[in-house]
Amino acid sequence: MPTIKHLAFCALSAALAGCSQNPSTDQAAHSADTPQWQTLFNGENLDGWTIKIAGYPLNENALDTFLVRDGKLIVNYDQYDEFKGRNGHIFYNQPFSHYRVKVEYRFVGEQAKGAPDWAWRNNGIMYHAQSPQSMALEQGYPACMEVQLLGGNGSEERHTSNLVTPGSHALYQGEFRTDHIIESTSKTYHGDQWVEAEVEVHGDELAIHYVEGEEVIRYSGMQLDDGTPLTEGYIALQAESAPIEFRKVELLNLKGCMDPKASNYKSYYVADDPQTCQH
The missing domain is CATH 2.60.120.560 (Exo-inulinase; domain 1)
Structure with a gap:
């Protein structure tokens, strides 16, 4: 559960950059969008x-x-x-x-x-x-x-x-x-x-x-x-x-893997390979 301090910080910064009440979700989304060269x-x-x-x-x-x-x-x-x-x-x-x-x-x-x-x-x-x-x-x-x-x-x-x-x-x-x-x-x-x-x-x-x-x-x-x-x-x-x-x-x-529920999902994939999905 988010703390009062965390909620206050979100309210203050939302106008500038937005703020999620679930930092782990933010991190996962960032990872899915980050190209792995x-x-x-x-x-x-x-x-x-x-x-x-x-x-x-x-x-x-x-x-x-x-x-x-x-x-x-x-x-x-x-x-x-x-x-x-x-x-x-x-x-x-x-x-x-x-x-x-x-x-x-x-x-x-x-x-x-x-x-x-x-x-x-x-x-x-x-x-x-x-x-x-x-x-x-x-x-x-x-x-x-x-x-x-x-x-x-x-x-x-x-x-x-x-x-x-x-x-x-x-x-x-x-x-x-x-x-x-x-x-x-x-x-x-x-x-x-x-x-x-x-x-x-x-x-x-x-x-x-x-x-x-x-x-x-x-x-x-x-x-x-x-x-x-x-x-x-x-x-x-x-x-x-x-x-x-x-x-x-x-x-x-x-x-x-193009399944958003998988841990190795990447948002930039253009072709699906379901066999590679990790859940």
């Missing part, structure tokens, strides 16, 4: 990730392409004499269907020799990707949706967080598109500056790209070339000849 890259090693580089067996980190240095996940080409089409990806080991994934990245250094001009300061966040275990030995890209990360050249406009569709398609502004690249409305980020990129994904129904917290493109109807809906898959970071650093890779799961 999961750190995918721990800043120390590549635990929880699987490497696949074209032409190499699963988890062979050819020429130290992927490194951890000074708390950052690095795509590195110091040991490459020539690129030779060795596109690589590093996959987080757990698939997801409804989520937000956020990275902080920057391009650094020189492109690997022999790489195509279009790949200069070009990388990507692959999502809803096929598993690395299912990729062929020489396969350069997983079938997936891609948030294309591009760095500026110091003068020209070059949008980042574009939509790229390796082995896939989507609906953009209500129209089925077969374009391989659909540009975003982002600003251009020149030099070696850090940039925050995020994609919010709701199964195959909706995807929204954000750059520095601002929406730059949205689309829906994500699917493979054969029309199979892309409802879930793996998250991967690309190695496409451009040295790049990631200092943050985080995920907010948007699928979980």
